[in-house]
Amino acid sequence: MTDKDYFTFKILRYDAAEPDIEPHFQTYKIRVIPGLTILMVLLRIRDEIDGTLAFRSSCRSAVCGSCAMVINGKIDLACRTQAASFGSNTIILEPLPNMQIIKDLVVDMTPFWDMYEKVKPYMIRKGDYPDKEIAQTEEDRKKIDQYVNCILCACCYGACPVLARNPDYMGPAAFAKLERFMLDSRDERPDNFLQNVDSEDGVWGCDTVLRCIEACPKDVRPTDSIVGLRKQLVKNKLFGKGKNED
Amino acid sequence: MLYHDVLIVGGGLSGLRAAVGLCEKYDVGLVSKVHPIRSHSIAAQGGINAALANNPDARDDTPEKHTFDTVKGGDYLGDQDAVEIMCKEAPVIVYEMEHWGCPFSRFPDNTIAQRPFGGAGYPRTCFSADITGHVLLNTLYERSVYKDVKVYSEHVVLALVTDGNLCHGAIVLDQIKGEIIPVAAKATVFATGGYGRVYLYSTNALSNTGSGIGIPFRAGVPVKDMEFVQFHPTSLIGTNILMTEACRGEGGYLLNNKGERFMERYAAKAMELAPRDIVSRSIQTEIEEGRGFEHELGKYVQLDLRHLGAQKIMERLPGIRRICLDFIGIDPIYEPIPIMPSQHYSMGGIDTNEKSETVVKGFYAAGECACVSVHGANRLGGNSLLDTIVFGKLASISVDQYLQSDGFKPDEKLLMSKKAEVEHKIKQLNSGGSQRPFKILDELRLTMSNLAGIFRTKDELQQALSKIIELKERYKKVNVSSSKIYMNYELIGAWELESMLDVGHIIVLGALLREESRGAHSRRDFPMRRDAEWLKHTVATIGKDGEPNISYKGVTITKYEPMERKY
Ligand SMILES: Cc1cc2nc3c(=O)[nH]c(=O)nc-3n(C[C@H](O)[C@H](O)[C@H](O)COP(=O)(O)OP(=O)(O)OC[C@H]3O[C@@H](n4cnc5c(N)ncnc54)[C@H](O)[C@@H]3O)c2cc1C
Ligand code: FES
Numbered sequence: 001m002t003d004k005d006y007f008t009f010k011i012l013r014y015d016a017a018e019p020d021i022e023p024h025f026q027t028y029k030i031r032v033i034p035g036l037t038i039l040m041v042l043l044r045i046r047d048e049i050d051g052t053l054a055f056r057s058s059c060r061s062a063v064c065g066s067c068a069m070v071i072n073g074k075i076d077l078a079c080r081t082q083a084a085s086f087g088s089n090t091i092i093l094e095p096l097p098n099m100q101i102i103k104d105l106v107v108d109m110t111p112f113w114d115m116y117e118k119v120k121p122y123m124i125r126k127g128d129y130p131d132k133e134i135a136q137t138e139e140d141r142k143k144i145d146q147y148v149n150c151i152l153c154a155c156c157y158g159a160c161p162v163l164a165r166n167p168d169y170m171g172p173a174a175f176a177k178l179e180r181f182m183l184d185s186r187d188e189r190p191d192n193f194l195q196n197v198d199s200e201d202g203v204w205g206c207d208t209v210l211r212c213i214e215a216c217p218k219d220v221r222p223t224d225s226i227v228g229l230r231k232q233l234v235k236n237k238l239f240g241k242g243k244n245e246d
Numbered sequence: 247m248l249y250h251d252v253l254i255v256g257g258g259l260s261g262l263r264a265a266v267g268l269c270e271k272y273d274v275g276l277v278s279k280v281h282p283i284r285s286h287s288i289a290a291q292g293g294i295n296a297a298l299a300n301n302p303d304a305r306d307d308t309p310e311k312h313t314f315d316t317v318k319g320g321d322y323l324g325d326q327d328a329v330e331i332m333c334k335e336a337p338v339i340v341y342e343m344e345h346w347g348c349p350f351s352r353f354p355d356n357t358i359a360q361r362p363f364g365g366a367g368y369p370r371t372c373f374s375a376d377i378t379g380h381v382l383l384n385t386l387y388e389r390s391v392y393k394d395v396k397v398y399s400e401h402v403v404l405a406l407v408t409d410g411n412l413c414h415g416a417i418v419l420d421q422i423k424g425e426i427i428p429v430a431a432k433a434t435v436f437a438t439g440g441y442g443r444v445y446l447y448s449t450n451a452l453s454n455t456g457s458g459i460g461i462p463f464r465a466g467v468p469v470k471d472m473e474f475v476q477f478h479p480t481s482l483i484g485t486n487i488l489m490t491e492a493c494r495g496e497g498g499y500l501l502n503n504k505g506e507r508f509m510e511r512y513a514a515k516a517m518e519l520a521p522r523d524i525v526s527r528s529i530q531t532e533i534e535e536g537r538g539f540e541h542e543l544g545k546y547v548q549l550d551l552r553h554l555g556a557q558k559i560m561e562r563l564p565g566i567r568r569i570c571l572d573f574i575g576i577d578p579i580y581e582p583i584p585i586m587p588s589q590h591y592s593m594g595g596i597d598t599n600e601k602s603e604t605v606v607k608g609f610y611a612a613g614e615c616a617c618v619s620v621h622g623a624n625r626l627g628g629n630s631l632l633d634t635i636v637f638g639k640l641a642s643i644s645v646d647q648y649l650q651s652d653g654f655k656p657d658e659k660l661l662m663s664k665k666a667e668v669e670h671k672i673k674q675l676n677s678g679g680s681q682r683p684f685k686i687l688d689e690l691r692l693t694m695s696n697l698a699g700i701f702r703t704k705d706e707l708q709q710a711l712s713k714i715i716e717l718k719e720r721y722k723k724v725n726v727s728s729s730k731i732y733m734n735y736e737l738i739g740a741w742e743l744e745s746m747l748d749v750g751h752i753i754v755l756g757a758l759l760r761e762e763s764r765g766a767h768s769r770r771d772f773p774m775r776r777d778a779e780w781l782k783h784t785v786a787t788i789g790k791d792g793e794p795n796i797s798y799k800g801v802t803i804t805k806y807e808p809m810e811r812k813y
């Protein structure tokens with residue numbers, strides 16, 4: 001064991017319950033072995049050094065979306081990021097931007113979930129259900145694949161420059177979810193449903209600078225959904241009723 | 247104090263399904279220590295079983311055949327009436343999930359696709375690539391948003407309030423606000439998932455502590471068959487992240503260091519698709535007899551997918567490939583995956599019947615935290631997602647019946663006195679004791695993995711038992727850095743540790759007493775199944791000093807007389 005195995009972790013500390021104490025970095029030294037993820041480092045710090053450190057985690061396998069944060073300036077999931085992958089032995093950890101800090105690396109996700117709910121993130125059908133499955137071709141199912149992959153980790157939400165200046169903007173994940181249902185051959189929501197996103201707080205707010213795509217740990221491309229929704233809106237305006245209009 | 251007709255604890259598949267079934271008629275509150283979408287169900291990969299007979303190779307599949315496979319897979323410890331109910335319900339709930347939007351993979355005739363899974367006579371596992379848990383949980387959460395279910399996220403249940411006969415609700419900690427809230431409810435449903443983190447090597451999420459089993463146990467609710475712990479054959483070395491059984495269902499091989507498909511020696515017919523208990527023991531044996539590979543992260547055998555080809559891997563197992571790339575830097579298209587068996591699932595749990603009822607009136611349990619028992623001594627792959635949704639639904643039906651017939655009012659005094667007790671206990675966790683929670687937990691996990699693992703002996707189990715009793719003693723002096731209840735993850739960890747010690751204790755004691763080998767419980771000193779003495783369920787209830795007292799009860803056999811299990 002040599003000194004160079006010891007990495008310095010600078011972690012942003014702040015507690016909304018004690019607003020008098022300004023956000024500040026606290027430094028911890030941890031021995032890094034190959035394969036050690038940022039999440040494992042955080043767990044070790046909390047277990048062995050500082051029981052008051054707050055961060056979220058659950059699956060530790062990049063599927064539950066709990067542990068998004070800013071790692072050396074880049075937004076990613078702590079559990080899939082190797083500590084030794086930065087070519088530097090100092091690592092800075094900060095909470096996701098565009099949301100209020102509750103404590104340390106835990107942010108208040110309420111606005112994110114509010115936007116999610118706004119798009120009616122569930123399948124809408126008009127008539128009765130068939131006895132068996134609703135038929136769908138594999139080809140049709142594949143159209144929604146990339147949006148289905150979203151784990152709602154809010155990496156995109158934290159990376160979005162529009163949200164930084166307009167907190168009422170709905171954000172990339174909500175549009176990806178909406179497009180997941182718009183493109184689902186089984187969904188029967190009326191096309192005028194898109195009025196909900198036909199505004200600057202909606203799909204027209206996007207700068208299309210693709211930060212959300214860069215930040216997504218699951219290869220979802222929220223910008224594709226925004227472009228798709230915009231096209232559909234234009235089409236509806238030009239040609240009136242769309243496929244699901246009565 | 248909060249009031250609800252029904253309190254549901256757990257936002258995984260089981261809890262959400264129960265909530266969706268009740269929320270239109272009753273005032274339902276769903277409490278979950280993580281946001282529902284972060285629940286461990288999200289991680290399920292391979293699929294969910296239902297005899298839909300969609301696969302061209304399975305046109306004559308039926309719920310009866312599914313029942314038989316499940317009973318046999320469980321080494322005849324499952325209650326056959328309950329298994330029958332689950333397998334009959336299976337097509338109903340799979341279609342229901344599809345109707346609610348679940349994007350299942352499809353066959354060329356546009357029906358739900360089905361793949362082969364271990365221990366099943368037919369390819370009956372419905373799936374969505376290798377993210378079946380993800381799509382099911384999203385669908386049910388979406389449904390709960392549609393139905394406007396009241397969810398309390400990041401609220402942890404600390405205690406259950408019962409008077410011995412009746413359940414009155416629970417004591418809940420709101421992590422974000424830092425408040426302890428008594429929740430009065432006419433009916434309470436636990437759907438708190440598994441306890442995998444009691445073991446050092448586990449495929450489970452960090453949140454799977456098993457507090458949802460320890461808490462009712464300490465409130466006097468019996469727990470059942472806890473010695474039956476499933477070890478999944480294929481977890482990635484190092485992190486123990488699961489490599490789904492679908493890898494083998496799609497045709498993957500298991501290889502030892504001689505390049506042999508060693509399953510030929512252990513299950514010549516079923517090969518890699520023998521039930522999990524058998525495959526895990528086979529891998530362990532290969533490793534113990536020197537035919538494994540060495541790595542700084544541990545000994546392993548190989549899971550080889552290369553012959554499936556890039557296209558099939560990208561289409562059917564994209565998540566597995568992503569995990570391999572992210573977590574061990576291996577691309578399974580070009581290299582075999584280094585795997586080892588590790589703890590995966592708990593067949594045992596809160597003692598329930600086929601209606602999700604417990605002996606305490608008004609207290610129900612469903613999903614992995616419950617033991618009906620449908621999985622018996624060993625669960626088949628794809629049957630757990632099924633169990634969670636079916637019994638979540640059946641719990642909602644039972645609760646509905648109970649609430650219709652009962653004018654019961656929860657006892658507020660009882661709730662308040664339990665709250666005071668909880669507050670006192672929290673203070674004690676920060677009163678200068680000498681023991682650190684993580685040390686106790688580390689030792690517990692090591693003990694469980696080393697001494698109560700795939701193969702067991704009397705000697706080792708006895709050592710494990712004394713170790714756990716010692717750890718429980720040390721737990722009395724456990725200390726956390728702060729007694730604040732607001733955003734204090736260390737405190738919650740220390741609180742849950744008590745349950746983890748109880749869960750470990752019950753597993754080890756049940757395993758020590760059960761002098762036979764059945765399903766996942768494999769005793770080197772008693773290698774045979776012994777039906778005459780041991781065809782019975784283990785039931786643990788709390789004794790006056792907090793220790794588990796063990797008794798036994800019969801197994802329900804309807805159509806399938808126990809036979810030797812051959813694959
Ligand atoms: C990696 C992996 C892959 C799997 N793949 C498959 C598969 O392909 N097919 C299959 O059939 N099965 C599979 N399983 C098993 C299956 O996923 C689980 O058994 C099932 O999802 C459990 O669901 P549940 O609803 O019972 O609990 P969970 O989804 O684990 O949810 C538990 C809930 O309880 C809450 N909770 C727990 N304790 C408390 C507390 N004290 N207070 C408040 N809330 C609490 C949690 O927040 C969570 O919301 C897999 C398991 C693993 C580990
Ligand atoms: S802990 Fe689940 S995504 Fe990181």
